[in-house]
Amino acid sequence: MQEPQGGQHFIIASGRGADRAVAARFNAYHYNQSLTIRRAIGTSTSGQRPVATGPRTDRKARRFMKIVLFGRGGQVGRELEPVLRALGRLIACGRDEADLEQPDTVRDLIRREAPDIVINAAAYTAVDRAESEPERARQINAHTVGIMAGEMARLGGWLVHYSTDYVFDGTKSGSYVETDPTGPLSVYGNTKLAGEQAIMASGCRHLIFRTSWVYATHGSNFVRTMLRLLQEREELSVVDDQVGAPTAAARIAAVTAAAVGRLAGNEQELPPSGVYHLTAGSATSWHGLAEFIAATARAEGLPLRVAPNSIRPIPSSAWPQAAKRPANSRLDTAKLRKTLGVPLPPWQEDARQIVAALIQSGRGD
């Protein structure tokens, strides 16, 4: 498994460790938690029909779309699959169906299926490893993305794609807006930016959602790593000079579903092609997120070895990593909220739910 963009590289831990088995009831619980976020945003799949979102829409004007999803096994991909199934005929692809390192497999699949929409949740997300595998990262995050975009331009369809806060250098004092100059500090950030540029150059209709600090009840992410370390270790030190918005994969999926619902509507409601910032509201540091996870876990009755207020804040310089990260990852989401009318509540709202879900399902062991 690739190391996640927001993985354990922000944590220094010491002490002994013990892995526990995954609880069997996890899947049902995980689904319910995702559903809570989707209901809040108006994209619940319970009706198994396209869901009207935003301003009044004429359901008769909607058509059942053919959607290809790449990256179905990732954090975002796994949350997307159930919501997209409710919106059209879904062809959900993992590496076996289409390998982004072999662009022909992607081109052939798109040509064979001729979808209305491609949603690309696949990416090379191992931020530090990318420094030593730049060509592989570029192939997956840029070259093949350009091919997807070219195919969708030919079909006249839409490409929905995800990008990252790491396209910025983090030196701005406020939140980044979509038109701010980019300046990636890492190979990963560079390849993700190149992917954005390839989409724009292709002329295909597109929505590029830049997000940050993604976590879910599944996959490799900071929240799950922190829950484990809080129980295993005697001491924890976490970076406190990088600020951003932890964003739940389920929230990203719900917003994506709202956007896809729009694409199925009549032409006047189509969101303009472009880049949109999609993160939870408000912001914190990795250390602030770690404290929040610990406090929530304790309130849920999880026995911890490290108390919330004893997690030590450290500067990034005390935890050298192969890839440099932006100090400021805050993204301004006003454009997306105005365009789609979707709620993006403070990050704590989804984080509380996900931490509680992990603990109550036995997955926070």
Ligand SMILES: NC(=O)c1ccc[n+]([C@@H]2O[C@H](COP(=O)([O-])OP(=O)(O)OC[C@H]3O[C@@H](n4cnc5c(N)ncnc54)[C@H](OP(=O)(O)O)[C@@H]3O)[C@@H](O)[C@H]2O)c1
């Ligand atoms: N994670 C973050 O903190 C974060 C932050 C900002 C932006 N983003 C962006 O958000 C999007 C979704 O991220 P995520 O957190 O869901 O990532 P993830 O959990 O790492 O999932 C990535 C997915 O891409 C697939 N993949 C990788 N290489 C592939 C290849 N050669 N062919 C086919 N599939 C391949 C993986 O398949 P396998 O399961 O087979 O490896 C996995 O399903 C990405 O565009 C990422 O750049 C993520």
